[in-house]
Amino acid sequence: MRNSAIESPRQAQARGIIGWSLLSLLLATPWLFIKSDAAVEMFLKLDEGRIKGESQSKDHQDEIDILAGNWGLAQSGTTHFGNNSSYGEPSFQDLTLVKYTDLATPELIRTAITGEHMSDARLIFVTSGLKQDLPILSMYMQDVIVTKHEMGLSGGEDKPTEKVSLNFAEFTFKTFSYEEGSPTDEPFASWNIPQNTEGSGETGSNAIPTISFISNYSIVEDSSRTISFTVSDNETPNGSLALLRSTSNPFVVPLSGISFGGSGGNRTVIITPAPNASGSASIAITVRDSEGATSSRTFTVSVSATNDAPSIATLADQVMNQDEVLELPIAIADIDTAIESVTLTATSSNTSLITNAGITISGTGATRQMSLAPLADASGSSIISLTANDGSADSTPVTFNLTVNAITNTGPSDIQLTGPGGIPLQVDENSATHILVGSLSVTDPDDDNNATYTLVDSAGGRFQIGGTNQSQLLVGEGTLLDYETDSSHSITVQATDSAENSFQKVFSIVVNNVNEAPVITTTEEASFTFAPEVSTPLFGLVVNDPDLPAAAISVTFTVAEGSLSIDETGPLSGSVTHNNSSAVSVTAIPSTINAVVDGGGLLYSTVGTPLGTHQLTILANDLGNTGPGGELTDTINLNLEVQGTPFQQWQQDWFPEELDDENVIGPLADPDGDTVPNLIEYAVGTSPTDATSGLGFAQYVEYDLEGTLYPAVKFQRISPSRDPLLSITGELATDNLNWGTNPEDTLIADDYPIGEDGSRREVIIRSSLPISATDRQMLRLRFSFLVPQ
Known part of the structure; x- marks a missing residue:
């Protein structure tokens, strides 16, 4: 309940006194401990x-x-003499x-x-x-x-x-x-x-951080579990508390299987056992504060075993002649079942070429022997499928194509690859997809013109077959053609005739070097938030040129506000122009530039720079020095955020022309002469340039609590969520000297938002003593403001 009635003479006598000075007295009594x-x-x-x-x-x-x-x-003070009482x-x-x-x-x-x-x-x-x-x-x-x-x-x-x-x-x-x-x-x-x-209030101690209790958990093999817990500390912010972990059994739960998540005081640990592992491990989680103090919790993770299916090594497609028998080794594995207990079965998709009975498997170890016997005089192809079983689970089937060639066709004997680049064949690095490399032809006395071409080895997808009659070698994934990585690649071309006879040949393709544009990137360490009126290194900027050998490139750093400087006393001596300006240029090998930037040699000065977001533009030009093709560039734009405290922003809004004059903008300055300093004008929302607006920012009221009246002060303030650095507290005295600092002397009777955006609040702070309890009470407000370091 709020009461702001007109002040009576009695109310005037009990009226609170508002101020912002501090007087404290410390009294204590003897104590002993055992x-x-x-x-x-x-x-x-x-x-x-x-x-x-x-x-x-x-x-x-x-x-x-x-x-x-x-x-x-x-x-030594006394209270036995009434008005003559004293303290010593x-x-x-x-x-x-x-x-x-x-x-x-x-x-x-x-x-x-x-x-x-x-x-x-x-x-x-x-x-x-x-x-x-x-x-x-x-x-x-x-x-x-x-x-x-x-x-x-x-x-x-x-x-x-x-x-x-x-x-x-x-x-x-x-x-x-x-x-x-x-x-x-x-x-x-x-x-x-x-x-x-x-005293200074120095405690010389660091309280240990705390971590909540963590129960034991059970996890099924090859799964994971997320566990929530909380951490806290008296001095270190919860978000700055470090977490450490250990495991008693890394074969069941390795350190890499323990990862942390969450933020602030609410954290999680994700437990991922080793693949196919079972058993138990004791996990210890330790929280460490900024002073090195630690607390730990230990819990047990039990991993129950499940059956893992066996596996079969992949098999390449096979080619054989008719009326022959093909012998193939088959490699199998099973993590949790004796290999002798694993059985293999095989099936054929074309039983007119080879029946299931024509596929036999022998052996009991990790390598089995498969015998393929097609039907007599049969030719063609069939997909052979293999499955392993350990008594409980089947493996993923492994398939390969079996081709049986008719012996009446002699098949291709050679493959030719010719193209505009001559021999050896050539292609530019980073060529576009479908660029022609060369044309394919085959030597086959039976069927010269009807061969089908495939790439058995496409050099990792860099090349493909296409074009006219699917007889041309084209560029596949051209971005993989990198002269600096590999200056040539080998491919294997297979030619298959109409009778399914095949021939394979290896060709070498030369990769030509061309100029590539430089690349500007930022790393995870990059930070683009800066304090005002300081010079701060710009970390996390990397300039590279993919071309080899390394050569000098030009890099220009330009800012819209503020100035830049780069260390030109070391490896960049003589390579820098327009230093200490808004646009600094440097010409050097990328690794040298990166070393100077990584060492803190590139500085951004915010002296005289307004708060807010300002653009940094970086332009890299390779000057055409690193390969044919002329000059190439790369540009990146980054936002630099110059941030101040809410009070600094208030100063800039009210006094944009006097930011260097503490007598005007300082927290204790009073530019409008109304005896209310800037800090309080800021806190209560009055104008620092209007001598009338700051007067009467607080009102004395009598607060009615269930029929009992308490002296109180009502005022408006900026919301703590908008500025956590600002603190406003009440202090109580029953005489002119004994102002108390006990937080329980005054209480917040009312605190509610005003305005649509909730940026301000109306607050009533009352005495803990009713008006009737003493002859006289005085209330005052203390405004405190922390300045971040």
Whole structure:
């Protein structure tokens, strides 16, 4: 419920005060701690880990195990004298710790004697009663000395114990809370003792990342399984957490069979067992944060076996003369069945040439022998089909064509290939499909003019038979004709006469070199997003010329906004023109240009460049140096995105002519003189150039919650989704000095979108105390703005 009634005198007395300064006071009380055998462990890390302990905890290796300790502080102020109450400077005890004598003991004694200052110390409390160890409390100290060392030498303990006292200049005391193992809040207190001021808040610790529980899974052989899980970390963004994997049995699940997907905190792992493998493997998934801290989950994948069908090696088409017997070896395999148990069957598609009974198979091993005996005096062709069976499954049939030639026809004895290129035959690289290479003819005393030509070997599809009467050799896939890869190719032509007699001959085709255009590409490392007012390397640009030998080409880089420069002090010395301009040209061998670009030598400067998208044009010209055919070029256009923060974009929109004047555009500047700085004008949506628009951007209201009135502030702000860098919080005080920073002092009573695009919100922040609870309450707003590095 919202209430914005007209302000009464009483309301004026309780009116909140709006501001953006900060005053904080830190008070604490003595505390002690004793190590419990149940669920809490304590560890001490000294001087950035220089002083080693004997902890074997995987997350606190070589730190010092702590048994007990105490620490406290006192406030000399009083409240016994009514209006004369006061507060004084707090006094702080040394931190006293109890530990077993260990590797750290000699160094602690030496440090206590010399008074040597240690850079820091961190005391952390860890709970070990959950599925994973989680920190619950930490105390981080800076500028530390050992002020006292005492050792207990009674003989009743397993190990001697000792008491160590630490004195420090600054500390940060921090607690952790969790829901189902995930962090929810981390309140802290920090104080600089010599300066008697708020501390830096430095914690000197890195919380370990977390990974959700993963159950065991069963997978059928030759299949895969996608498993979902979650990861999180207090410091590292979820999307930046790295995942590692390991397998206890790479023969069942290899590392290559473990791949990750998903994004942010929601991740997946895809388990793909090795082909035809069965059994089990323990899979460990480890999440690692940016500081190197890790957590792991291990689960078992069980792969159940299934029967794999046997296989038969392919067979080439066969040719034989009539009234002969053809013997062929047949290679078979079966992964999971004894090869002796595999049987072979064969059938004929033309039983008038060869019957099924005329095909016999012998042998029991991996190589069987097949005997083909056509009918007497028969000629022609038949498709022979072979199938293997392991008792449960049939193989994929393997077929080949059997040709039986009549012995009355002598068949072709030679093949001729002649063409416009002469002998040897020639063809240009990258020739178009169906270009004529040569004409075919045959020498056959029985049938000179009726041969059928086929390519037994087409050089990988580079050539084909076609043209007049299907008697010409033509280019097939011309893009495969590459002089730089192969300067010649062999083909095998087969001529078959009307009696199915065949003859084969091998020909060599020479590939001629022609000039080919250069090629500009980008790699996966290419990034075309840039910050304003800086010079940034342009990575991921590759210029190549497919022609050999390598020769110099010209490459021109042109930008619509900004300027470009390339390193001309090394291998490109003397090869660059118009450097440090919007159009830079370089003439060199492609590999030299690529090496300089890959090394960060090509820079894009956004100084004075407006935010937005600007075009980069790259033109490569081979100058005709790399083969016949004249100059050839390639051009590519890329979009360069110059991005600023939302506040920077706001500055450019409002002050396009004063972008270099912080007194006008700066977050604390007040160009219209209405005492409302730019940052707040930006946050609440008022005009920085209108002295009247910023006044009254916030209103005092009394917020009615179930009949109880609370002092509150109502204002409009830019939506957090539009600018996550901006933070607006409320602070409460009941007198002029004690402004509190406790987040629970003020509450968001209302927060809802306004406008059609949802870019702005109306917010009401109220006190946690009713108006009736105190004589006076003051509210103020604090505007915070993070500047990305």
